[in-house]
Amino acid sequence: MIGARLGALATACLLGSGLGAQAFLLPTANRSLLEPDGGDEKFFVGTAGKPWTSGQFGCVRTEGRQLHEGLDIRCLQRDRRGEPTDAVQVVADGAVAYVNQKSGLSNYGNYVVVRHVVDRIEIHTLYAHLASVTPGLRVGQAVRAGERLGTMGRTSNTRQRISLDRAHVHFEICFRAGEHYSEWHRKFQGGTRNDHGEFNGRNFLGIDPAPLLVAANQSGTNFSLARHLAAQPAMAHVFVRSPKFSWATRFPGLVVRNPATEKEGVAGWEVLMAFNGAPLRLIPRTAREVPGTARIQLLSVNEAEWRSHPCSRLVIRRGQAWTTLPALEDILSIAGF
Numbered sequence: 001m002i003g004a005r006l007g008a009l010a011t012a013c014l015l016g017s018g019l020g021a022q023a024f025l026l027p028t029a030n031r032s033l034l035e036p037d038g039g040d041e042k043f044f045v046g047t048a049g050k051p052w053t054s055g056q057f058g059c060v061r062t063e064g065r066q067l068h069e070g071l072d073i074r075c076l077q078r079d080r081r082g083e084p085t086d087a088v089q090v091v092a093d094g095a096v097a098y099v100n101q102k103s104g105l106s107n108y109g110n111y112v113v114v115r116h117v118v119d120r121i122e123i124h125t126l127y128a129h130l131a132s133v134t135p136g137l138r139v140g141q142a143v144r145a146g147e148r149l150g151t152m153g154r155t156s157n158t159r160q161r162i163s164l165d166r167a168h169v170h171f172e173i174c175f176r177a178g179e180h181y182s183e184w185h186r187k188f189q190g191g192t193r194n195d196h197g198e199f200n201g202r203n204f205l206g207i208d209p210a211p212l213l214v215a216a217n218q219s220g221t222n223f224s225l226a227r228h229l230a231a232q233p234a235m236a237h238v239f240v241r242s243p244k245f246s247w248a249t250r251f252p253g254l255v256v257r258n259p260a261t262e263k264e265g266v267a268g269w270e271v272l273m274a275f276n277g278a279p280l281r282l283i284p285r286t287a288r289e290v291p292g293t294a295r296i297q298l299l300s301v302n303e304a305e306w307r308s309h310p311c312s313r314l315v316i317r318r319g320q321a322w323t324t325l326p327a328l329e330d331i332l333s334i335a336g337f
Contacts, residue, residue, distance in 0.1 A: 059311035070172035109155025120253035275309035
């Protein structure tokens with residue numbers, strides 16, 4: 001019911017009703033990312049005792065073995081007690097998908113998730129560690145770029161509270177892997193808690209917001225999310241043997257035309273994945289192009305990309321052969337394949 005309501009609202013939102021392009025705003029007034037140096041400690045907040053680079057996206061935690069899914073953006077304004085007072089704003093038109101105001105239920109504390117449709121690609125943005133959420137903000141509500149979602153804070157459920165000097169908003173841009181994550185969780189996660197339903201962190205695959213925000217602000221309305229994603233390096237090419245794959249329906253802006261399938265039909269989809277499993281491109285393939293019967297087939301791996309992301313857990317090399325790991329198979333399983 002909620003999914004249907006969000007879909008209708010997102011269609012009613014701008015972003016060319018999902019067909020056009022729009023420059024993404026920054027989530028706070030901190031614009032240091034757009035300065036010539038590309039952002040440093042003026043924009044990013046590192047983890048306790050670590051440099052500012054640990055506040056970036058990617059394999060930046062625990063000597064590169066731990067993924068940080070978003071950006072930790074420094075505050076600019078504080079009250080008399082030193083608490084952050086920066087407004088946190090939605091970066092593009094969309095619809096509120098989820099609001100958590102029970103900070104003890106998540107490492108993200110109080111946070112808001114917004115659904116967007118850009119270049120015919122469904123994405124979500126997440127704004128975490130909020131001191132407070134804008135009163136009255138509710139799931140299903142249409143929001144416009146620049147609208148206030150809340151106030152920056154330090155909320156979380158971690159044993160060690162975020163210190164005043166590290167006050168920040170954690171910001172993500174991500175794909176939702178599956179539309180029925182709750183069912184998957186009940187079936188495969190052995191009765192473990194799922195406090196956030198479809199918005200469990202395991203259901204999200206992030207992309208690096210920093211270069212996207214820079215490119216969008218440089219290009220303005222000429223920015224294309226689809227072109228931006230297509231230009232990102234893929235770590236793995238994976239074939240899923242099913243003519244009906246949910247990602248092709250939900251992310252049609254990622255689909256690359258293949259004339260062969262227009263003549264012979266679609267046997268499955270070649271998925272170009274980032275190091276963390278985020279989809280970058282989707283190519284329909286014929287049975288002739290990818291022979292065999294395996295449901296999931298690893299077509300190729302960019303070894304340089306794999307080596308540069310030690311926190312990736314999708315594939316492994318055994319001798320001269322590459323093979324998929326359970327984490328990759330779980331992503332496709334969550335996607336409904």
